[in-house]
Amino acid sequence: MLSPESPLDQVAFTDFDAEETDVISVRRLMWLRFKRNRLALIGSVVLIIMYLAAILAGFIGPYGLRETHAKFPASPPLLPRFVDEEDNFGFRPFVYAMESKVDTKTFKRVLTPNTEVKHYVHFFARGTPYTILGFIESDIHLFHVDEPAKVFLLGTDKQGRDLFSRIFYGAQVSLTVGLVGVSMSLIFGTLIGIAGGYFGGLFDDISQRVIEVLISFPQIPLWLALAALIPPTWSSVQRFFAISIVLSLVNWGGLSRQVRGMVYALREEDYVIAARYASASNWRIIVKHLLPNTLSHILVIATISIPAMILGETALSFLGLGIQPPMTSWGLLLNQAQHTRVLIQQPWLLTPALFVVATIISFNFLGDGLRDAADPFAN
Amino acid sequence: MSRKLILLTVLLTAFSALGFVSSQGMYNEAPALAEMVAAGELPPVDERLPAEPLVIEPVEEIGQYGGTWRLVDNNDSNGWTQMTIGVEPFLKWNRDVNGFRPNIVASWEWNDDATELAVNFRQGIKWSDGDPMTVDDYLFWWNDMVLDEDVPVNAPFGTTVRGELMSVEKVDDYTLQFSFPHSNPLFMEYKSRGAYHSSIHIVPEHYMRQFHPAYSEAEDATELVNRYNFGSRMHYPDKPTLSAWMVVDYVASQRLVLERNPYYWKVDTEGNQLPYIDRLDVEIPQGSATELVALKGIAGELDMQVRDVNLLDVPLVLENQEAGDYRVIMWSRGDYAWPWIIPMYDYPDEGILDLMYMKEFRQAMSHAINRDRINEITSLGLATARQFSLSAESPEFQTPEGQAFYQEWAASYASYDPELAGQLLDGIGVVDADGDGWRDRPDGAALELIVDIPATDTGSIDRMDLVKEDWEAIGLKTVLNIIAGEVVSARHLAGEIMIRAWGSAAAWGLVSAATVWTPIEGVTYSIGGARIGDYYNSGGERGVAPRPGSMLEQLQDAYTELISIVDPEERTAKLLEAYQIHIDEGPITIGTIGEHPSPVIVKNNFRNVQDFGLVAGWDLAFPGTADPEQFFFDQDG
């Protein structure tokens, strides 16, 4: 199954000379290839927007993270409108103030618009104060309506908080803290897997036994023990950060075994043997040959692990180790949607799922694009 | 038709009519049981019932036999079904919980100073295997289980007075003579609340004996205790019971099936042996009971569901009433606070304790809370904003004076007045000394209120989240420590918690959970901290003493005096006096919103369900107290 037409000198050319003689053109080639991949471009644009939105959450959302609207718990979306009650169309979006009452028979909240006054949506208007990145203080919001009118683009949660605003606050956690854990376990898994597969022998034996122990490890008691150790004054974000570090220390085994299996095969490939004959250092062989050849698998695992981490965070919340209110995250927002009444009567609470899906698809397309670009000579 | 045949028919009819009368006797029974009697598998109903069976008046009408009652019980190891529907105590709560009515015990008599008590059991009650129940079944529990060192069964509340055990003598098969070292006037009431305090104490001696190491070849008491504890007894369908339904099948964490007890000792007003309903089919969820209840409820797959109907699901449940062919009856939780905010007076930080013991500090915490907003957001506005003040249904509040007192207590320091709160804090020197925006302790140290809540108690978390906002609005920095329930309880018993928040059960002044208003037990729901209660309970051997002369000590002293007062009226008067400490020095523990309605889903053909019920709290044993044996399926409508 080895190709007779892959002479050693050709390998030597691509691997040693190309880099030294033609650095710029390889980079250019990579960039050109990446640019050609439209989906990868879209993916990166979406991610940039997501991260910007997370940073600017206070500005984009019309309401604060903790701002509750006592009369509007679990309210359906209240959207700006262009057409008023008399069917007059105008270019300035506006909302009607809503009177909210619990119907004494159905116990449902009934919203009655007060159609006498139009509350226009103001852009770049002053509202709840917020801080960006912990030091820029402001109270300018992208859009805003004056009280008593409300604008809830995606409705509110059961506590009467604007879901649209909370989704971006949630992104601050879900797009950062969770990913640290994922990347750490990817790094551990990859390094130990490659080392185990490449060196074999005692190191491989020991790492394999450790992995076997880790895979069968009962995690709940570990979390219970840790939960008792965490100081009560830690915020849930700090807790979750600590937990995701521990999680990454426990969860690298699976990927490690997969990478190891691949490396066992790769190390017998001609170009690896050639590199060894050319007395390339072990480090160089690992970085130049083994890592690139396992990279696409690692990227696949990464894109699969990201949603698992974003959503899986809530699995620990019943032990108080996930994100807890008043902070929020996408996992928590979706966890709060886990009710029959939400699925039947309050579907707007499911919208955070769209953001999760959009994010992971973007990560995936970006990953695909990067992988293709990293291999510029491929077909 | 030949004459012979006619004659034969007439004769046969006459005989069967005679047979009908003789087997029917005074009482009627379910058709399935009648068949068994006819087949000789069961004695006739008159022989199975006591000479004077307990007569239960139906809530609406005389019922019909038959049907399977489907419900969800989220309480696997303790068997909520058994602890409520299956409870047969000495006395049973009245249906409106205002007092008690005879049940297994038919009558009783106290001596003047409440140290001697003669108790007469109802005669002729039989266990579900037909064996007669006598006082020996009680004595076996007392002598061979509680008093036997080798059997891990404890002497329950009320059987010891000031640390000394009671003694019991058998007078005859149906009469017991209790002797107490000191006055113990509330003994019968203690014995009549909830499963743990009453019905569990009467065990089938003839059955249990074979597992007792002293009377059998059993090596230890494992088998005996397994059959005794609620957590495991469902595994033994052969264990006789006095309940209306007996376990026939139990698959842990999945399903519990019960069938009528043919020897059940109650009848309706027309002499029909109860229960009306044939079977109970109880689903035990592994996950969220409220979601399963919501879904099965609206699908019409639950016949009567009392617990775990989430208040927030009410609009959903009501909307599907017609499609699911059920109705929704609003019972009450009977809670005095959800959340109930408990400052812990055993917290190991004197600076914090100084503040906790200062009534102005607690008043500020209470006035800062916008209770109406919490009600609006978390409870559809259906709860009542109020101070901690026990359950409104508690008997001492049922007189006009009691009612007036209750109103005053419930309203004390409950108004939303952040300005006043701020002034109170300023007055005791809790001000922002270092200019960081948060108030500090009078000694200048930073002040942070840490509230522990179990992560699974989302109801308390949602509500405390709003309280946190209110407290922070007046400059009190607040941290919610949301953490595994196991960890919270461990921290609680170890005295590591500053403030605890949770949903309260119903509580009565003296008969049920007195420790919520006066720290007398070392339990997690003891006011002021488990270790303060444990100090009282252990006579000062363990735990943490309340500060001398403090309101906590006053409450403990008042309780000691109260429980030995024999005259009920005098006792009530003194009780209200003790409560006055809560107003004068209050609030000692902080209430928010309470008296939440508790929706009950009932199929339209499921009848005889009363409109009143209090579901929070095991002691009240609803729906057991609403007499489930007279519930029935209307098979015509």
Added chain:
Amino acid sequence: MAKYILRRVVAILPTLLLITIFGFLVMEAPEGDYVTSYIIREYGHGNTEAARIEDQLREFLALDRPVYERFVTWLARFAQGDFGDSFDLRRPVRDIINNRIGLTLTISLATFAISWGIGIPLGVYSATHQYSKSDNFLTTVTFVGLGLPDFLLALAFLILGWQLTGEVLTGLQSVEFLDQPWSLAKLLDLLKHMVIPVCAVVITGTAWVMRVMRGNLLDQLGKDYIVTLRAKGVPERVVIWKHAVKNSLHPLIAALGQTLAWLINGFTITSIVLELPTIQTVYLNATLQQDVYLAGTILILIGFLVLIGTLLADIILAWMDPRIRYE
């Protein structure tokens, strides 16, 4: 190779012991023990007197003995086939596992077979049609599956099932069939109840297999030997399925250890939401309540499956790919 296998087989027992010791230590790590958690729960249910028998109960369950002593005693009995009793369920551990293992494996093997059965062909199709409309469509669909939390999916399927059939299909059997001998009707009832859990689990399972297959096959397709094979005129189907696919299976096979353990340790949340009578929910509760013999036995079972799985994986890898040599 034979020597290698022998060495690995010999290593199974000590590793299993290691797993058990570690597991036991971790289970003992949280403060308190089963009696503590029992008493706390009893409090919650109105039994305020439970604490009085705390010491008695501990002695009764032998929990007053030091950890190592209990561990060794239990392990010695375990070796003789007596797994001990569950503290909480007060029944022999063996019965509890026996009662659940059948249905657990039924459902997990079914989902496993379906995920792989669908995931591999879809992955191959996706890779061979990279960046085509259908590939992008499949990618999007899988990520929608991955982006929806399993607890939500399970509940959504349950509600959908109710709206379609008028029945809330929780659990794996209708009441009337519980504790009944197997019959055609019971089998059909089981199949009916299996649809929802299988769908809910298959969605994420398939996504995993498919993404891994696609990624690795793409790598293989870019390699020289594929070009050569194609140039030689080898039919495309043979190139793909016989050569490229075979070489892309490495990670899937390497994951066999986890896969086997997953059979009794995976989809816990779905099991809980859908009320499935599987081992995973028992395991979760046992670890939470420090019901150590029950949890310990399941742990050993899981550890055993992991060890067998990793060994099998290594053997299969070497057998499929002659380049792989273990020294």
